[in-house]
Amino acid sequence: QQPVQSPQAVILREGEDAVINCSSSKALYSVHWYRQKHGEAPVFLMILLKGGEQKGHDKISASFNEKKQQSSLYLTASQLSYSGTYFCGTATGAGSYQLTFGKGTKLSVIP
Amino acid sequence: EADIYQTPRYLVIGTGKKITLECSQTMGHDKMYWYQQDPGMELHLIHYSYGVNSTEKGDLSSESTVSRIRTEHFPLTLESARPSHTSQYLCASSFGANVLTFGAGSRLTVL
Structure with a gap:
């Protein structure tokens, strides 16, 4: 079943923060985050495994709440380069190599 | 630097034509996938492969077929293209x- 992402779209000014959520009605093993810029292929950002860990690099981080089956992507002090559509992809088992993607969140960062 | 290559990048053809979208990767990955993505929309898994001579259908029903004779090569074929097949096809490993x-994608338009 497809995970639900919110919000569908968000507009930020440079330097502002944003949170993108990804929820599933199924028990999850892992959550993946990808960013796709217009006209380009999706690019991997990070993966979170069952266990409620939090990860991050630079000013982008994410958490995974196993009890709620929800992951959140945090973008702090946004830059123009953060613009794009963010997709979460979920897997329900360790042996499941198929990701189910959400509908995406379109993020626009303006000067 | 791309390690997964898709050709053609753009293709415009008439209804009823047979087409093959090529996908090759140089990373030695065992798993390969085809996703279909309409502009601004989510990614739908249409085929995947866990290795040579292994192919499975994904969540989204597709009239296309795939083969995996070599680890690095995962072509997708449409025997008779129709306007409803117009979309972007993304290969991944x-x-x-x-x-x-992900590869850069093949954008197919069927007239």
Whole structure:
């Protein structure tokens, strides 16, 4: 079943923060985050495994709440380069190599 | 630097034609995937392969077929293209933790 992402779209000014959520009605093993810029292929950002860990690099981080089956992507002090559509992809088992993607969140960062 | 290559990048053809979208990767990944993505929309898995001579259908029903005769090559074929097949087709590969590396995509338009 497809995970639900919110919000569908968000507009930020440079330097502002944003949170993108990804929820599933199924028990999850892992959550993946990808960013796709217009006209380009999706690019991997990070993966979170069952266990409620939090990860991050630079000013982008994410958490995974196993009890709620929800992951959140945090973008702090946004830059123009953060613009794009963010997709979460979920897997329900360790042996499941198929990701189910959400509908995406379109993020626009303006000067 | 792309390690997964898709050709053609753009293709415009008439209804009823047979087409093959090529996908090759140089990373030695065992798993490969085809996703279909309409503009601004989510990614839908249409085919995947866990290795040579292994192919499975994905969540989204597709009239296309795939083959995996060599580890590095995963072509997608449409025997008789129709306007409803107009879309972008993204090839991806993965290893281990299932982090997907996507190709640049093949944008197909069927007139």
